[in-house]
Amino acid sequence: MSIFRALRFGLWLVFLGVLGACKAPPLTPPGLTLVPVATPTPKPTIPATAVLLDPYATPPMDGEVPTATNTPTSTPTPTATKTPTPSPTATASSTFDLAVQKTAQCNQASGACTFSITVINNGPGPYTGGVPTQDTISPTVPFTLTAFGGGGGTLCYTSGSAVNCGPHYPVNLPPGGAYHLTLMVQVGAAGTFQNCVSLQLQDLNPANNQACIPFTVMPTSPPTATPTPTPSPTPMVSGSLDMAIGKTYVCSSPGYYCTFTLVVTNQGPGTYSGPLTVTDQPNPPWSTLLASGGYAGGQFCSSISSADSVLTCSAPSVTLSPGGVYTFTFNVYFGPGGYSQTFQNCASLPGDSNPANDQVCIPVTP
Structure with missing residues (x-):
């Protein structure tokens, strides 16, 4: 190569080097515009106290701020108020004392007996209500209740060796007032028996709520008794x-x-x-x-x-x-x-x- 051609080639290399230093090649292809990259918005932090009311609700997408939902204040369930148990009404047992008395009259030959029962209010207060009584004969003595009666439309029924009675309507017994009951009984045995009547209620003095008496029925065929004539009163001097x-x-x-x-x-x-x-x-x-x-x-x-x-x-x-x-x-x-x-x-x-x-x-x- 000639010296001339070598110098021209060297100048050309220098020229290309200067030109490359002065003009940087483009980073993007022609026709494209670069857009700055947006800085991402930080994802909001959901407070720890937030509660999704609907367990099946769709959770918010990334970057979506969920709309706050007012959690309704729960209404407390009212505590059931217990209905007070009423105190038992004071019975009249603190204000009255009923006492029962009894007598018996029997036809000793036939066994027909009449029991007379009297219930007296000894006070101090009045009594209004039923007067339940139970008249009991020995279980070994057969008997039949043939009739009965008493105040307040008295009703009676037998149960085993007992006769239970009481007025159908309430009776009013002021202090000193009395309720009377009569039982007529046919006794099917001979001998002396015990008969008791009791009040089936509570009062001031339970000690007088029972009365017991003996009654006697003779054998079915007693010897014929000679009637004793009723003695005349002792003669008195006329006019005295x-x-x-x-x-x-x-x-x-x-x-x-x-x-x-x-x-x-x-x-x-x-x-x-x-x-x-x-x-x-x-x-x-x-x-x-x-x-x-x-x-x-x-x-x-x-x-x-x-x-x-x-x-x-x-x-x-x-x-x-x-x-x-x-x-x-x-x-x-x-x-x-x-x-x-x-x-x-x-x-x-x-x-x-x-x-x-x-x-x-x-x-x-x-």
Whole structure:
């Protein structure tokens, strides 16, 4: 190569080097514009206390700020208020004392017995309600309840060896008031038996809520007894003695149970000594008045059967000085059907020096 051509080639290399230093080749192809890269927005941090109410809700996309949802304040479930248990109403057991009494009258030959039961309110307060009683006979004694009656529409039923009774309607017993109950029983055995009645309630004094009495029924075929004549009063000198009789009664309603009181007074001037007899006779007779299953009788007073018309009261030995008084009391139960019409009832003494006061008659309305 000639020196000339070598110099020209060297200059050309220098020229290309200068040209490359002055002009940098483009980084992008022609026709394209570079856009600055956007700085990414930082992802918001969800507070730890945020709770998704809907467990199936779509969670927010990256970069999406979830719309705050107001979490409703939960309404507390009201605590159920317990209904207060009412205190038991104070029973009248702190205000009254009911006492039970009992008597028995038996036809010893037939075994027909009448039990008279009286319940008295000893106070201090009144009593209103039922009077449940239980009358018990020995379990070894067969018996049949043939009739019953008492105040308040009394109802009775038997259970084993007991008769349970009580008024159908509440009874009102002020202090001193009484409820009467009558049981008529046919006893199927002979002997002496114990019979108890008890009140089936609580009161101030449980000690008097039971009464027990013995009663006797003779063998079915007792020997025929010769009736003992009623002795006449000891004869008195004529004009020396004047005996007078008075009579009162009281009935419970609607039980048709009445108590009669006969009062004999020696009006002198002499002293009376001996047996004392009074007869009581109504019109219509007792057999009619007691036709529905009733009875009449009492201590020293004969029991009345359906065929009797006169009741006799006799005390075996009485001594009455001038002004002295002797009292007979008997009870009458007019039966389940009752007898409610007014009738005349007379009581009489044997004759003496003043016949005008030897008889007393009163109208009676059961």
